[in-house]
Amino acid sequence: MPTWVRVLVATVVTVVFALPLYAMVVVAFTPRDLLLDDGAGLWSSEWTTANFTGLFDAYPIWRWFGNALLVAGLTTVLSVVVNLLAGYALAKLRFAGRTAAFVVVLATLMIPTQAVMIPQFQVVSALGLVGFFWAVILPSASTALGIFLARQFFLAIPDELVDAAKVDGCTTFGAFRRVVLPLSRPLLAVMTLLAFMTQWNDFLWPLIALRDPDLYTLPVALRFLQGAYDADYGGIMAMALLSSIPLLVMFVLLQRWFVAGLSRSGLK
């Protein structure tokens, strides 16, 4: 294919993929009356920030952002710690049952949370967690993907390094913390981004476990607003835009890390 044809096709593809996000931005700044009279469009004759101010006047937007940050932040910390430790054990420690443990991790990939959400809800209820953020945080922390990423990374670290630390008197945990962990910054960056993104965007489980509007995370809040706003797309798109901006900005700035993490999720 000549270059100009490729550039042309690539332009069309890019425009098609950009259009939905572009439409979200346009509608978020379009006055309500225009939307209701003329329908939503790809351009507007007038612009307004009333959709945003209306949101902040009527709903606890800051609270929802705070909830989202708290839930995603705590999940990320817990998730990185438990998956990092498990991945290290599966990659570097010698113990009976290592293969079996890895097979169990592989097998959990085939248990969709969606398939067990009802008994999961009963477990969370029995533990008295419903109505608390822990109901969302604890079930999301251990992920097969996180364990895989960690295991793969640690497999590439030479055993000699760990053994040398032990000869120098480190315990197993000491060797991990003082020798391996400082080498693991790229892994930590990738695991952090993926865990944060997953929890920030998660919908079904928070919808089930967080019954109180004061506790909502952003996707659940958006669903709530969808009911409240009915066909007022201006307000809905304003909130959709606000809730997407943090990750969109993070992605553009840290694309290298996202891409590294996501592409390594292809189990090799």
Added chain:
Amino acid sequence: MSRRYRDTRAAWAFLAPNAVLVVVFLLVPLGWAFVLSFQAKRPFGPGTFTGLDNLSRLLADDVFWRAALNTAVFTVVTVPLTVVLGLAIALLLDKAMPGRTVARTIVYLPIVVSTVVVALIGLLLFDESIGIVNGVLRGLGVGPVSWQSNGALAMISVMLVVLWTRVGFALLIYLAALQDVDPEMLEAAQVDGAGPWVLVRRMIVPTLRPTTFFLVVVNVIWSFQIFDIVYVMTNGGPGYSTTMLVSYAYDQGFGPARNFGYGATVGVVLFLLTLVVTLVQLRGQRRHEPAVEG
């Protein structure tokens, strides 16, 4: 303790936090799902065992079969399209050209957008009366197209929106895999007179087979689990034309019916389907390739 297993105690300490979470929040619920599927159980009060009642009800339940069919159709249409589009765009954006980085970034972006936002944008696009797609079509003198009141069109609108979010991941994985395709092999083939189409079909696609396999497996699993986008965009409608298995399980368990036993039964079916289809795919893969040690 033998030298081979010298780390046993430390290893279990490293694994314990994760193991506790997996057992409590995944394996116990999985086992309990099977128990529930033999029970009549509401959110409050104890369940009573009713044997195979849930199962026989399920087999005679038209809505369940509709949801299963919808999920199957959705999977069969979206998975191949996702993979093919991902590969086509990857081949397009693999070689240097002006604006390549921007193009890649824009196709990736939907990956980080929440499925609820994606669905709401889908609504904005496909709303019958004030949506953008019908607005544009009206400008061209076409329509209005009944994206929301016609079942088949509603399904198509959901599929289009899902493609928008999934192609980026396929692109990303394929671009990474294309780094491993040996350029010398391609050059040699070109010297021998192979055209671009032959190169793609005979050399690139076979080399990428493991990547394609991975993408098919994960996209099938995601398709079986489709919920968020349908729930927000169509709520399963019109009628039951976009109701999926997870939507139905959710409605039974957490909708007005509040029937935990029956909802869990739908979940068990979903789990078994995922398991069987994934294992069949893994077997099919093994026939093509020698097993690789994990």
